[in-house]
Amino acid sequence: MKKINAHFLFPLCALVILIFALSQQMFNVFPLGKLLDPFIGALQNEADQELNSTLSTFDKMGLADSVQVFFDKRKVPHIYAKNLDDLYFTQGYVTAYLRLWQMDFLSYASAGRLSEIFSKGFLAYDREQRRLGILSAAKRSLELIEKDPETNRVLTAYTKGINAYISRLDYKTFPFEYKLLDYGPEPWSNLKTVLIMKYMASTLSGYEEDFSMSNMMLALGERNFNKYFPDYTSHITPFTNGPGKEPDSPLSIIRKPDYLDYSFLSSGLPVSDSFYNPRLGSNSWVISGKKTKSGFPILCNDPHLNLSLPAIWMEMQLSAPGMDVYGVSIPGTPAIIIGFNENIAWGITNGADDVKDWYKLKITDDYKKYKFDGKWLDLNFAVEEIKRKDQQPFYDTIYHAVQGPVVSDRRFAGKLPGLKNYALRWQLHNASNEFLTFIRLNQAADYGGYRKAIRSFSCPSLNFTFACKEDTIAVTHQGSLAVKELGEGKFLLDGTKSSFLYKEYIPADSLPQVINPACNYVLSANNRPTNASYKYYYNGYYSEVRAERIRQMLDSGNSFDLEKMENMQLDNTNAFAVEALPVLVKYMENKDKSPELEIALDSLRNWKGTYNAGDESARLFELWWKNITLSTWDEFKEFPFKVRFPDQYVLLDLIRKDPDNECFDRQGTSEKETAGDIIYAAFITAVREYDKIKKGRGVKWGDHNKVNLMHLTKINALSDVDLPSAGFPEAINAISSDWGPSWRMIVELGKRPRAFGIYAGGQSGNIGSPYYDNFVKEWNKGGYYPLEFYLSEKEAREGATNTWQLK
Amino acid sequence: MKKKNLDSLKAMLLVFVLVILTRMIGTLPWWSFVVPVAMLGVVITLKNWDVACFAIGFIAGFIIWLGADIYFDRTLDGNIFNRVAALMSISKIGVFLISGSIGGVLTGLALYTGKSIVFNKTSPLIY
Numbered sequence: 001m002k003k004i005n006a007h008f009l010f011p012l013c014a015l016v017i018l019i020f021a022l023s024q025q026m027f028n029v030f031p032l033g034k035l036l037d038p039f040i041g042a043l044q045n046e047a048d049q050e051l052n053s054t055l056s057t058f059d060k061m062g063l064a065d066s067v068q069v070f071f072d073k074r075k076v077p078h079i080y081a082k083n084l085d086d087l088y089f090t091q092g093y094v095t096a097y098l099r100l101w102q103m104d105f106l107s108y109a110s111a112g113r114l115s116e117i118f119s120k121g122f123l124a125y126d127r128e129q130r131r132l133g134i135l136s137a138a139k140r141s142l143e144l145i146e147k148d149p150e151t152n153r154v155l156t157a158y159t160k161g162i163n164a165y166i167s168r169l170d171y172k173t174f175p176f177e178y179k180l181l182d183y184g185p186e187p188w189s190n191l192k193t194v195l196i197m198k199y200m201a202s203t204l205s206g207y208e209e210d211f212s213m214s215n216m217m218l219a220l221g222e223r224n225f226n227k228y229f230p231d232y233t234s235h236i237t238p239f240t241n242g243p244g245k246e247p248d249s250p251l252s253i254i255r256k257p258d259y260l261d262y263s264f265l266s267s268g269l270p271v272s273d274s275f276y277n278p279r280l281g282s283n284s285w286v287i288s289g290k291k292t293k294s295g296f297p298i299l300c301n302d303p304h305l306n307l308s309l310p311a312i313w314m315e316m317q318l319s320a321p322g323m324d325v326y327g328v329s330i331p332g333t334p335a336i337i338i339g340f341n342e343n344i345a346w347g348i349t350n351g352a353d354d355v356k357d358w359y360k361l362k363i364t365d366d367y368k369k370y371k372f373d374g375k376w377l378d379l380n381f382a383v384e385e386i387k388r389k390d391q392q393p394f395y396d397t398i399y400h401a402v403q404g405p406v407v408s409d410r411r412f413a414g415k416l417p418g419l420k421n422y423a424l425r426w427q428l429h430n431a432s433n434e435f436l437t438f439i440r441l442n443q444a445a446d447y448g449g450y451r452k453a454i455r456s457f458s459c460p461s462l463n464f465t466f467a468c469k470e471d472t473i474a475v476t477h478q479g480s481l482a483v484k485e486l487g488e489g490k491f492l493l494d495g496t497k498s499s500f501l502y503k504e505y506i507p508a509d510s511l512p513q514v515i516n517p518a519c520n521y522v523l524s525a526n527n528r529p530t531n532a533s534y535k536y537y538y539n540g541y542y543s544e545v546r547a548e549r550i551r552q553m554l555d556s557g558n559s560f561d562l563e564k565m566e567n568m569q570l571d572n573t574n575a576f577a578v579e580a581l582p583v584l585v586k587y588m589e590n591k592d593k594s595p596e597l598e599i600a601l602d603s604l605r606n607w608k609g610t611y612n613a614g615d616e617s618a619r620l621f622e623l624w625w626k627n628i629t630l631s632t633w634d635e636f637k638e639f640p641f642k643v644r645f646p647d648q649y650v651l652l653d654l655i656r657k658d659p660d661n662e663c664f665d666r667q668g669t670s671e672k673e674t675a676g677d678i679i680y681a682a683f684i685t686a687v688r689e690y691d692k693i694k695k696g697r698g699v700k701w702g703d704h705n706k707v708n709l710m711h712l713t714k715i716n717a718l719s720d721v722d723l724p725s726a727g728f729p730e731a732i733n734a735i736s737s738d739w740g741p742s743w744r745m746i747v748e749l750g751k752r753p754r755a756f757g758i759y760a761g762g763q764s765g766n767i768g769s770p771y772y773d774n775f776v777k778e779w780n781k782g783g784y785y786p787l788e789f790y791l792s793e794k795e796a797r798e799g800a801t802n803t804w805q806l807k
Numbered sequence: 808m809k810k811k812n813l814d815s816l817k818a819m820l821l822v823f824v825l826v827i828l829t830r831m832i833g834t835l836p837w838w839s840f841v842v843p844v845a846m847l848g849v850v851i852t853l854k855n856w857d858v859a860c861f862a863i864g865f866i867a868g869f870i871i872w873l874g875a876d877i878y879f880d881r882t883l884d885g886n887i888f889n890r891v892a893a894l895m896s897i898s899k900i901g902v903f904l905i906s907g908s909i910g911g912v913l914t915g916l917a918l919y920t921g922k923s924i925v926f927n928k929t930s931p932l933i934y
Binding site: 018022023032035036037038039042044046048176180715767768769 | 879890917
């Protein structure tokens with residue numbers, strides 16, 4: 001006789017508890033049981049079957065016609081479709097196959113939804129992101145986009161393609177990160193695509209320093225402020241009006257706004273460093289055929305963005321009737337962002353304009369009203385629902401004034417506590433359709449097509465460089481730039497008056513632009529696009545050193561070829577160091593020097609301003625200049641706010657032309673120091689620091705300049721870290737620890753475009769794939785891959801290592 | 808061969824077959840294999856086999872998990888366990904062993920649970 005035995009309850013409970021524990025993310029440990037299950041867990045992410053088998057067929061995709069995808073040996077997809085809907089559908093499908101988690105994650109990060117993925121630690125980030133208005137801006141832009149049939153059609157096809165891929169997935173085939181973080185992909189939407197574009201816009205246009213400039217203006221007074229923080233110097237390389245002139249017009253003197261005084265700024269709270277990186281820039285230049293060996297124009301572009309894994313870029317060729325284009329796309333957005341077709345090539349660099357302003361509001365204590373033009377207006381609000389993993393949703397009340405959202409208020413300080421009760425007005429908030437620019441550029445065949453394409457581009461402002469086969473070269477500083485009064489937008493604004501709201505924009509035809517200049521090249525490297533004679537006032541965060549170096553190099557030759565372009569993109573010379581070094585060394589000539597100082601100075605005399613991995617003097621120069629800067633602006637240390645030092649060229653000009661300026665007088669000494677004293681003392685300190693480092697980890701530039709390609713989760717194990725590297729943010733090869741030339745491209749147009757390129761990463765976003773980071777080593781060495789732009793489906797078929805057929 | 812050895816061998820082979828068959832059905836949850844294994848445990852009691860269930864289940868599960876780990880790691884030619892090992896700050900072999908132990912413990916417990924569910928009067932219960 002058999003009966004149930006109660007003793008089974010104990011092992012049963014143990015089993016159930018164990019299965020439960022191993023299926024969950026607990027105590028910050030990933031779900032071990034699922035993840036380490038060999039049949040469906042992490043190991044299955046190694047199965048890049050469809051990237052390896054010769055032919056894969058995908059049926060019942062709902063396409064109008066069949067589509068062929070040819071992967072070349074670097075796994076660059078070459079998509080051949082018979083109509084545009086199928087083409088963008090397939091772009092979505094292929095992109096999702098290679099990069100689904102990355103694009104999905106970025107859309108969460110952009111929308112302020114990370115609390116849905118991580119159970120703790122991201123609520124403040126999400127609130128900040130919502131309050132900055134990114135999600136609502138994306139929704140507004142989507143409404144506009146849906147009214148434009150051309151763009152809507154592309155976005156919709158792209159979304160369908162991504163969803164076709166997602167619907168194929170189960171746990172086993174989920175990208176690894178979903179398994180690690182224990183969630184799954186949600187269906188894609190056009191909104192998610194827009195969110196990724198807004199994410200890029202916020203990265204490129206998020207930086208501003210209104211708070212610190214307002215404080216600086218008050219602390220320094222008008223005279224010194226204009227001297228130390230001029231909008232125009234003689235070191236600019238504008239692309240429109242020729243080389244810079246010393247600005248002498250009184251129009252370029254910035255006046256202190258009347259409302260700006262200490263009581264206006266009296267928040268008493270510090271402002272932390274901007275969490276946006278002002279140095280995310282790029283280089284691009286175009287050389288006319290008159291200056292190249294082949295007689296055809298060459299276009300070069302290397303956008304400097306955060307270096308991450310998976311990389312922000314993905315290479316592909318898109319081909320359909322009326323369109324055949326090669327380049328890089330941003331996973332999650334359709335079309336090619338930087339690239340070329342048979343007729344044209346284009347590049348982009350950040351316009352670096354200030355398109356973000358803060359308005360100080362006068363709000364009642366109960367947050368019901370705010371003062372505007374003498375009247376008390378209702379302060380609107382919206383309640384944002386922030387969903388949270390394993391918790392009840394969080395509801396955040398966000399107030400809105402006529403200028404824009406109030407980011408920091410009585411309930412939330414976030415990263416900007418000093419800007420409590422300020423409204424943010426950001427060009428990014430406005431509904432705009434940036435996609436149309438790229439959709440049209442992809443199909444453009446001449447200058448007219450390029451102009452028509454870029455017209456709709458609004459935020460961020462970008463410089464679009466252009467070349468066409470017929471040897472037209474051009475650059476346009478494109479974006480929605482408000483018409484401002486002199487100095488307007490440089491400081492915090494008074495939110496109680498409507499007169500500080502911009503109403504007009506610089507007309508597209510008046511934006512800085514140049515076509516076929518006499519010098520036979522155009523360049524753009526986040527430099528100021530015009531000199532002081534430009535009729536509109538604009539401000540921003542421009543950098544001039546790289547542009548200057550590019551100009552010097554392009555001026556110095558006449559028969560450029562692709563190889564010379566590679567050397568240029570990899571040039572590690574800091575033009576500023578080249579200019580400053582003789583000035584500094586001269587001050588050292590008649591000073592007492594110990595033998596150690598003499599040796600150190602000699603090494604600098606022989607240094608050419610290069611930041612190659614093996615260079616030993618670059619570090620010494622950096623230390624010297626750092627100490628000069630700190631000693632010169634030592635009076636700033638007493639300011640009770642986060643200060644920004646004047647530009648390095650401003651300091652160099654003071655050393656050259658005004659060595660007795662009061663800024664060189666050190667605080668707390670009885671004698672009056674001059675530039676010479678500062679330079680001498682800074683050198684002694686620098687050599688001492690340098691010798692210490694030499695005994696430690698070494699002074700070769702590569703010992704110091706380590707690049708980290710961080711995985712988006714910031715988990716080291718999934719990243720490639722500590723790669724010794726050449727380059728310097730002020731050199732053309734602008735490599736820094738976590739950002740730099742994310743994509744290097746060189747295109748020579750002609751009967752058949754010849755192009756080379758490389759990016760820091762690999763085509764696949766799958767960390768288990770050999771194609772996850774297979775370009776990194778070559779990229780860091782300064783290598784390039786020939787870009788296989790096939791002119792026909794037959795060529796693509798012959799070059800393919802594997803093929804997909806979609807029906 | 809002694810009855811105990813023979814029964815153990817039969818049980819282990821059956822565990823292999825059941826687990827692998829269950830795992831080939833992709834739509835089932837990852838832990839679904841414990842159900843047929845527990846049912847096998849019931850059969851073991853009913854059939855009066857002489858098997859140390861937890862031990863046999865553990866060995867079978869461990870071998871399947873570890874074997875599958877090694878097989879997929881080799882054939883798929885990827886890099887993922889190196890990353891996972893770095894993530895857990897242990898060696899790759901450590902990851903294999905943890906994975907194998909998870910398979911072993913779950914299979915062992917499942918077989919033991921199944922065996923414990925019913926009494927068989929003809930033989931005393933072996934714990």
